[in-house]
Amino acid sequence: DAGVIQSPRHEVTEMGQEVTLRCKPISGHNSLFWYRQTMMRGLELLIYFNNNVPIDDSGMPEDRFSAKMPNASFSTLKIQPSEPRDSAVYFCASSFLSADTQYFGPGTRLTVL
Amino acid sequence: DQQVKQNSPSLSVQEGRISILNCDYTNSMFDYFLWYKKYPAEGPTFLISISSIKDKNEDGRFTVFLNKSAKHLSLHIVPSQPGDSAVYFCAASAMHTGNQFYFGTGTSLTVIP
Numbered sequence: 001d002a003g004v005i006q007s008p009r010h011e012v013t014e015m016g017q018e019v020t021l022r023c024k025p026i027s028g029h030n031s032l033f034w035y036r037q038t039m040m041r042g043l044e045l046l047i048y049f050n051n052n053v054p055i056d057d058s059g060m061p062e063d064r065f066s067a068k069m070p071n072a073s074f075s076t077l078k079i080q081p082s083e084p085r086d087s088a089v090y091f092c093a094s095s096f097l098s099a100d101t102q103y104f105g106p107g108t109r110l111t112v113l
Numbered sequence: 114d115q116q117v118k119q120n121s122p123s124l125s126v127q128e129g130r131i132s133i134l135n136c137d138y139t140n141s142m143f144d145y146f147l148w149y150k151k152y153p154a155e156g157p158t159f160l161i162s163i164s165s166i167k168d169k170n171e172d173g174r175f176t177v178f179l180n181k182s183a184k185h186l187s188l189h190i191v192p193s194q195p196g197d198s199a200v201y202f203c204a205a206s207a208m209h210t211g212n213q214f215y216f217g218t219g220t221s222l223t224v225i226p
Contacts, residue, residue, distance in 0.1 A: 004156070033213075035216075039218070040218070041115070041218065042115075042119070042202065042216050042217050042218030042219050043157070043202060043204075043216035043219075044216075045213055045214070045215075045216075048213060056213060091156055091157070093156070098213070099145070099206060099208045101147065101159045101162065102159075102214065103159070104149075104156030104157045104158070105156050106154070106155055106156050107154075107155075107156050
C-alpha cells in the first residue's frame with residue numbers, strides 16, 4: 001500500500017486566501033484524523049471521522065476551519081480565510097478503527113504570509 | 114490543557130549509551146500508550162505501544178515502561194544509534210471507549226556518533 005497520501009506537501013499563501021489540504025487514507029481504514037503540529041502544543045487533533053462521518057471536531061480552532069470526507073478515500077481540510085497564525089504542519093492519519101494505531105501521511109507545511 | 118506532557122524538548126546522548134525519554138499524563142482513564150518517531154519532513158511512524166495491564170513492553174532495542182501510579186511512562190533505547198536521532202512523541206488514549214489519541218509536544222533526540 002502507498003500509505004497515507006497528502007497534497008500539497010508545501011503551501012505558501014497570503015493572508016486572507018483560501019487554503020485546501022487534501023488527504024487520501026490507506027485503503028480499508030475506517031477512521032481518518034487531521035492533526036496540526038505546533039511547537040507549543042505538539043500534535044493537536046483537529047477533527048476525526050469514522051466511516052466518513054465527523055465524530056469529534058472540538059479541536060477545530062475556529063469557524064475558519066472546515067473538513068469534509070465525501071467518501072472513504074478522500075478528505076479535505078479547508079481554511080478560509082487563512083491567517084499567519086495558521087502556519088504549521090498539518091498531518092492526516094488513518095487507522096482501521098479509531099482506537100487503533102494510526103498511520104500518518106508526510107504532512108503539508110503551510111505558510112501564511 | 115495538555116493531558117500528555119513531554120517536559121524535555123531535547124536530549125543528546127552518545128552513541129552506544131542508553132536514551133531515556135519521559136512522558137507524563139494526567140487522565141487516569143488512559144489505558145493505552147504509544148510512542149511515535151518522526152524524522153524531518155516525514156510523518157510520525159509508530160514505534161512501540163503498551164497497554165495499562167502491563168508495566169513493560171520490549172521490542173528489540175526499544176523498551177517502554179509504564180508506572181500507572183505515577184502516571185508516567187518512559188521509552189528506553191539501548192544501545193542508541195545515530196539513526197535514532199528524531200523527534201519522539203508520546204501518545205495516550207482511553208482505548209476501551211474508543212477515544213482519540215492525545216499526543217505530547219515531542220522530544221528531539223540527538224545521538225552523537
